[in-house]
Amino acid sequence: MPPVANTIVSILFDGLAWAMFLFIISVGLSVTMGLMGVVNLAHGAFAMAGGYLVITATASWGVPFLPSLLITFVVVGAVSVLFERSLYSQLYGAGELDQVLLTIGLTFMAIATYTYFYGPQPQSIQVPSYLSGEIYLGDRSFPTYRVFLIIVGAALVAALWYGFEGTKIGAKIRAAVDNRRMAQSVGINVDRLFTLTFAVGSGLAALGGGLAIQLLGLTPSFAVIYLVFFLLVVAVGGSGSIWGTLAGALVLGVSDTAGKYLFADAGSFVIYAIAVLILLVRPAGLYGRE
């Protein structure tokens, strides 16, 4: 393969894998924000909790990696309902400052709790052998785990697309995002819908947290250090939309990778420059409504 093509393939492939990771975690944040206007800064904490559950499941309970991801999705999703019913439900209609204070407070409590039980040292995981190593396509090799990430991401996009566009619940969610009062007045139980989307969103964040261990390692501060990426994806994509989140994740994932690959010196800055440019042109994000 000529070097230029090789470079482009490298950037697109790595960018796509990174984008899928961003998408899996951010989609729940975007939908809950669009639906209830709740800025959930504790979203990263659910992802972190998911990561630790995968660690405990694989290392202590002997559950294989893939089932433990599924367990994490279900358990964290279910537990998040308790938080939603007891704490978040107090916040609907409250000011943004209240929301931010409560959710960032929850995040710090989560960090302290996990530091107490797991310690501050980074955790790592041994992924099964069929997910490590490389896959050869022609004369190029691709890291297997990243191929796996892309496949999981694509499957989730398809599932969420069907759920959103092809089911009655999806139609209700879209209606509630568009106009909550109107949706309520035609008899849609928006609170119930929100609990459901919150659970699914938190479950997906937890799944993303589990997938992230192999990518980034895991410490209790996972809950905050990557939060800015997730918020950026939602801001760039526009809240309340699956397509927006996907577009935001793809744009930021690929440009972040390209920036780091091509201009390593300024690389970490590229993602922010692009986010600023997009928001200057479209303040509500790519798929957002003004």
Add this chain to the structure above:
Amino acid sequence: MKLMGAFAASFLTLCWAAASHAETIKVGVVLPYSGPNSDLGNQVDKAFDLYVKLHAKDLGDNKIELVKRDEGPASGANARTVVTELITNDKVKLLAGFVFSPSAIAAAPLATQAKIPMLIANAGTAWITNLSPYIVRFSFSMWDPAYPMGTYAATKLGCKTAAAGFTDFPPGQDSSLAFKTSFEKGGGKVVDEIRMGSPGAVPDFTPFFQRVKDEHPDCFYVFVPSGSHAGGVMKTYGDLGMRQAGVRLVGPMDLIPDYQLAHMSDAAIGLIVMSSYSDDLDTPGNAEFVKAWHEAYGPDSYPDFMSAASMDTMAGIFDVINTLHGNLDDAAKVIDTLKGWKHEGFRGPIEIDPQTRDVIQPERAEEVIKKADGKLGVKVLETYPQVKDECKELKVGRCGS
């Protein structure tokens, strides 16, 4: 006569009491206790506590009290505040710790102003010791491992070209420059220098590593802060199949802190690091030290190079307290006591250079191997005894001032 005797006796008692007046020496400990890098603070904190626990009786009547404060983020943004508090509110006699160079750099003017000795147990940017006459460093300069690593890569590993990747903060720039200097002196050529994000968050290393893989250098020198970054480096190196592609990973010991090595995959096997300490080292007392550590902190907790340097830091503090009979009011005396201080540590014999107040220590080229018990460990390939900070020897940049 009787009265005279009574006077004499009470005078003697008074003198004796003054001489052996038991002091409690407060030492301000500045380490990251929170945030993404608190695992690094943990390695130092445990070593300080262990040393105090094992050696408290060596101080005689004197006592040591560690006043612990949070160093905060790697940017050093918190260090000035806590050091000011330690000096003015807690009235500490010594400052010890400092994991991150930016923290040490920020605190240095305070040490000078308040005349409080500042004993560095980790922060490795070479020129830190020039910032205040009250700084003594027990850990290392970034140049200590990086400079011999460059020589070793060029002459022993036969690398003609190399890329250097480093976390973008002062010690990273330092480490990369040190490697480049000696590698090019040895006849090699550094073809690319890559800044790999900030120390605060572990980045996705793939774009950086993919770039290096496509450039095909013989050696890839990497510096990242020890801890969670190191795990990311090894995973990415393994996932991208860089070894199979003929790119050899080398670096300082930060790539394989002992407490991380246990969890690293087989991708780490064959990695060459320049290191001052590892748990497998055959230095006097090291096996007992590792055993005492496990007894105190459990079998899953391992001391690493930071812990070994921290044990030496505490040994220095204890020696100063004993030499000065607990009176640490005169900072100049404390510093003079430490100049030329020699110690048999778990790294091997170390010394504080009287000119630079920086440590002189052995460095070892080590290869990661799979041990007989199936765990990863290291094998020493070559020892460089008595490594001095070359940055100050060669007067490079700010080291010359």
